[in-house]
Amino acid sequence: MALSKEQIAQRIAKEVKDGYYVNLGIGIPTLVANFVRDDISVEFQSENGILGMGPFPFEGEEDPDLINAGKQTITALPGASFFDSTMSFGMIRGQHVDLTILGAMEVSQNGDIANWKIPGKMVKGMGGAMDLVASAENIIVAMMHTNRDGESKLLKECSLPLTGVKCVKKIVTNLAVLEIIDGKFHLLERAPGISVEEIIKATEGDLIVNGNIIEMKF
Amino acid sequence: MALSKEQIAQRIAKEVKDGYYVNLGIGIPTLVANFVRDDISVEFQSENGILGMGPFPFEGEEDPDLINAGKQTITALPGASFFDSTMSFGMIRGQHVDLTILGAMEVSQNGDIANWKIPGKMVKGMGGAMDLVASAENIIVAMMHTNRDGESKLLKECSLPLTGVKCVKKIVTNLAVLEIIDGKFHLLERAPGISVEEIIKATEGDLIVNGNIIEMKF
Amino acid sequence: MIKKTVANVREACEGIKDEMTFMLGGFGLCGIPENIIGELVRKNIQNVTCISNNAGVDDFGLGLLLKKHQIKKMISSYVGENAEFERQMLSGEMEVELIPQGTLAQRCEAARSGIPAFYTPAGYGTEVAEGKETREFHGKMYVMEKAFEADFSFVKAWKGDEAGNLIFKGTARNFNPAMCGAGKITVAEVEELVPVGELDPNQIHIPGIFIQRIFQGEKYEKRIEQLTVRKRN
Amino acid sequence: MIKKTVANVREACEGIKDEMTFMLGGFGLCGIPENIIGELVRKNIQNVTCISNNAGVDDFGLGLLLKKHQIKKMISSYVGENAEFERQMLSGEMEVELIPQGTLAQRCEAARSGIPAFYTPAGYGTEVAEGKETREFHGKMYVMEKAFEADFSFVKAWKGDEAGNLIFKGTARNFNPAMCGAGKITVAEVEELVPVGELDPNQIHIPGIFIQRIFQGEKYEKRIEQLTVRKRN
Numbered sequence: 001m002a003l004s005k006e007q008i009a010q011r012i013a014k015e016v017k018d019g020y021y022v023n024l025g026i027g028i029p030t031l032v033a034n035f036v037r038d039d040i041s042v043e044f045q046s047e048n049g050i051l052g053m054g055p056f057p058f059e060g061e062e063d064p065d066l067i068n069a070g071k072q073t074i075t076a077l078p079g080a081s082f083f084d085s086t087m088s089f090g091m092i093r094g095q096h097v098d099l100t101i102l103g104a105m106e107v108s109q110n111g112d113i114a115n116w117k118i119p120g121k122m123v124k125g126m127g128g129a130m131d132l133v134a135s136a137e138n139i140i141v142a143m144m145h146t147n148r149d150g151e152s153k154l155l156k157e158c159s160l161p162l163t164g165v166k167c168v169k170k171i172v173t174n175l176a177v178l179e180i181i182d183g184k185f186h187l188l189e190r191a192p193g194i195s196v197e198e199i200i201k202a203t204e205g206d207l208i209v210n211g212n213i214i215e216m217k218f
Numbered sequence: 219m220a221l222s223k224e225q226i227a228q229r230i231a232k233e234v235k236d237g238y239y240v241n242l243g244i245g246i247p248t249l250v251a252n253f254v255r256d257d258i259s260v261e262f263q264s265e266n267g268i269l270g271m272g273p274f275p276f277e278g279e280e281d282p283d284l285i286n287a288g289k290q291t292i293t294a295l296p297g298a299s300f301f302d303s304t305m306s307f308g309m310i311r312g313q314h315v316d317l318t319i320l321g322a323m324e325v326s327q328n329g330d331i332a333n334w335k336i337p338g339k340m341v342k343g344m345g346g347a348m349d350l351v352a353s354a355e356n357i358i359v360a361m362m363h364t365n366r367d368g369e370s371k372l373l374k375e376c377s378l379p380l381t382g383v384k385c386v387k388k389i390v391t392n393l394a395v396l397e398i399i400d401g402k403f404h405l406l407e408r409a410p411g412i413s414v415e416e417i418i419k420a421t422e423g424d425l426i427v428n429g430n431i432i433e434m435k436f
Numbered sequence: 437m438i439k440k441t442v443a444n445v446r447e448a449c450e451g452i453k454d455e456m457t458f459m460l461g462g463f464g465l466c467g468i469p470e471n472i473i474g475e476l477v478r479k480n481i482q483n484v485t486c487i488s489n490n491a492g493v494d495d496f497g498l499g500l501l502l503k504k505h506q507i508k509k510m511i512s513s514y515v516g517e518n519a520e521f522e523r524q525m526l527s528g529e530m531e532v533e534l535i536p537q538g539t540l541a542q543r544c545e546a547a548r549s550g551i552p553a554f555y556t557p558a559g560y561g562t563e564v565a566e567g568k569e570t571r572e573f574h575g576k577m578y579v580m581e582k583a584f585e586a587d588f589s590f591v592k593a594w595k596g597d598e599a600g601n602l603i604f605k606g607t608a609r610n611f612n613p614a615m616c617g618a619g620k621i622t623v624a625e626v627e628e629l630v631p632v633g634e635l636d637p638n639q640i641h642i643p644g645i646f647i648q649r650i651f652q653g654e655k656y657e658k659r660i661e662q663l664t665v666r667k668r669n
Numbered sequence: 670m671i672k673k674t675v676a677n678v679r680e681a682c683e684g685i686k687d688e689m690t691f692m693l694g695g696f697g698l699c700g701i702p703e704n705i706i707g708e709l710v711r712k713n714i715q716n717v718t719c720i721s722n723n724a725g726v727d728d729f730g731l732g733l734l735l736k737k738h739q740i741k742k743m744i745s746s747y748v749g750e751n752a753e754f755e756r757q758m759l760s761g762e763m764e765v766e767l768i769p770q771g772t773l774a775q776r777c778e779a780a781r782s783g784i785p786a787f788y789t790p791a792g793y794g795t796e797v798a799e800g801k802e803t804r805e806f807h808g809k810m811y812v813m814e815k816a817f818e819a820d821f822s823f824v825k826a827w828k829g830d831e832a833g834n835l836i837f838k839g840t841a842r843n844f845n846p847a848m849c850g851a852g853k854i855t856v857a858e859v860e861e862l863v864p865v866g867e868l869d870p871n872q873i874h875i876p877g878i879f880i881q882r883i884f885q886g887e888k889y890e891k892r893i894e895q896l897t898v899r900k901r902n
Contacts, residue, residue, distance in 0.1 A: 047537065051877070051878055052870070056664045064659065071465075072664040080870045082606055082609055083873075083876055084604075085538075085540075085541035086545045092538060094780075094783040095783060096879060112561075123522070123532075125513050125514035126514070128538060131539070131557075135557055165560065239645050259438045261437065266699070268637075269645055279898075282891035282892070283840065294637055297598070297601065302847060303844045304775060304778045309646075311549055330794075341758060344767060344769055344792075346770040347769075348772075349771035352789075380796075546787075550789070551787050551788060552809075554787040557783065638838060639872050
């Protein structure tokens with residue numbers, strides 16, 4: 001069965017290592033925080049200006065001056081710090097953030113990503129995504145493998161306006177975990193009960209399948 | 219009689235207007251603070267990271283963490299702020315400082331200034347002077363009109379390595395107040411008892427003398 | 437000490453005119469200059485260009501100016517959460533320039549700091565870089581971005597003093613500091629205006645030199661855009 | 670919370686080697702990493718390049734490394750007040766690159782912030798601009814300056830916590846913040862190391878993300894270079 005959004009987040013959480021500073025995008029990436037092992041030290045950065053972001057506040061304790069990049073009310077953990085947008089993107093461009101997790105509408109086999117615009121239809125803007133993908137050394141994309149019409153979102157070339165070029169390293173979809181190496185998707189893991197053939201069918205871009213592909217366990 | 223260093227500072231102090239943020243260089247410029255009218259509001263910036271610099275501390279109250287750009291112990295006035303070097307030079311380059319007063323070894327008639335290096339002899343460095351002269355809209359140079367050998371320091375062209383080009387607007391020397399307009403020195407005022415002829419003799423660069431030159435009063 | 441206090445929001449906004457370019461601090465509805473925005477609406481300034489990370493919501497923040505069609509052009513990084521905005525943009529009633537968020541911040545700070553241009557990797561290879569110079573440094577490609585030019589910067593701080601010194605709170609800081617001193621005139625509204633000497637000079641986020649006018653806002657709604665809470669167990 | 674504390678200055682300086690490039694905070698003798706400098710002298714690291722606004726005095730600060738001929742090259746803005754320095758420079762024993770002070774600060778911050786290059790008016794038309802690209806913006810000439818590259822940044826703060834968060838005091842702040850995160854590894858020494866949670870997150874000057882190692886210095890001499898006082902009347 002294909003992974004739920006929570007399971008995608010759960011699988012991505014395994015990529016979060018001790019000592020990492022992590023930036024989580026809106027949507028599925030935000031859920032990753034719930035699944036990070038509690039025996040490792042990790043700090044979450046939100047690009048609107050906080051390091052050491054904590055969970056949502058208890059009811060009645062929300063502070064309008066304390067939100068994350070998704071505009072949600074949050075809390076600050078001990079050791080947290082606040083800073084302005086310039087310093088925040090200095091952290092990001094300067095590669096001080098160890099891992100960036102974000103969503104995508106399309107990813108291409110050379111690592112291009114599109115997630116900010118559908119011409120003539122939806123134009124919300126790139127927010128901090130262009131800075132993040134242009135800078136981060138370690139980017140994981142959380143996304144559905146196909147769109148509502150069943151068309152692949154893992155493409156030879158992106159059809160939508162790009163957010164960044166040759167930047168995505170790893171992708172976790174509802175069907176699989178994939179890596180991008182030398183301009184091709186490489187299948188690493190498959191969702192429980194999903195066959196390699198189903199993944200091949202759902203992937204428009206070149207997909208390399210090497211040896212036995214392990215099934216994720218939850 | 220030629221002006222004393224204190225009198226040069228005293229004359230320059232008249233150029234300091236209400237509401238000015240002022241950066242004072244080392245030497246004579248530092249003395250200007252003592253002569254600013256006390257019925258106007260002025261704040262002194264020191265480029266090592268303070269705005270609202272006050273007088274020297276009382277004996278025994280000196281703080282090693284509180285110095286000016288001349289490395290002298292100072293105090294902070296109410297309303298002062300501390301900041302880092304990047305922000306400090308942001309203030310300077312961004313033309314938020316209204317007036318810069320600094321010393322010079324040579325000034326040329328097109329407004330070039332040299333004050334940081336005598337090749338093979340003295341190389342202390344430019345410190346913040348290059349940033350200041352390249353950025354400030356309003357620069358006053360405090361200097362002796364001639365060197366120890368009686369040679370003019372107001373030249374057609376500087377002989378020493380430059381600190382900045384076409385930046386000096388006004389010069390107060392021990393002999394005169396001069397302005398630089400269209401590539402020429404213009405005599406504005408003369409020191410008490412100093413004749414226009416003496417100033418012409420002491421000035422190597424082109425000097426325009428128009429009408430009656432008033433004598434400074436102290 | 438050079439005093440920057442003005443009596444109220446009307447005095448603070450003197451000199452604003454149609455066709456001007458404004459910078460406005462805030463991220464979403466967090467840390468926006470609420471009282472100044474109210475005055476811009478009241479004065480019905482027309483055809484302005486706004487540099488602001490977001491565009492408010494339909495009935496708060498810059499959304500109030502949008503509704504009255506006061507905005508000719510928006511320069512922002514993210515304009516979701518605002519149906520009227522999307523409508524005016526897609527219909528072509530309003531011009532919109534979308535740029536990366538870090539670039540937006542840095543172009544403000546560059547304007548404040550006398551840096552006319554700088555290089556950033558953000559947007560390289562995308563339509564954001566079209567028509568801009570690109571260049572390689574150490575094997576990586578960068579885009580040259582220029583300092584903004586604005587007539588007014590409007591910012592909101594938590595505390596301020598009569599000398600114009602500012603302290604921000606929490607994530608309401610965001611774009612406000614970078615905009616201070618970036619426009620020709622910077623107007624700061626604060627929740628609490630304190631006498632000079634009350635703020636620790638070590639803790640001032642923005643020195644008063646960058647601020648031309650400061651006043652205490654009459655009231656602050658501080659609306660929350662996405663209330664998210666945990667239940668107590 | 671990610672812990673950055675190390676036991677002492679020896680642990681803090683692990684991995685430093687001959688021929689490396691170091692950034693060192695401080696202005697004159699104010700805010701210099703005294704304990705780290707002591708360790709660099711003790712370890713007798715050779716042929717290092719130091720990026721530091723000044724070079725200490727004959728018997729304190731970087732002057733201690735100079736005396737032992739440990740420095741191959743200095744990149745500074747002002748090197749007066751040091752006779753031995755002037756001797757080594759004029760005799761050619763040591764290479765010296767003098768650059769404008771604001772450029773020095775900005776090249777550090779650029780390194781920290783992923784900005785490979787920027788334009789500044791400082792030094793245009795002088796020997797500082799020789800061999801560098803120059804360019805006009807809005808009728809004024811600017812010099813292109815590049816981000817520094819350094820192996821270690823050594824900084825000194827007033828207070829710090831185990832997460833590496835730093836607060837500076839007075840004008841001892843100077844170049845220290847810009848250097849945090851600008852070298853591959855940043856080592857911070859502090860006068861007082863406090864448990865996590867004691868520093869107000871609103872008042873932190875440098876977030877711990879920029880710091881890899883932090884320790885409390887054994888002692889601080891904090892020598893005054895130019896004692897200037899007023900008499901009480």
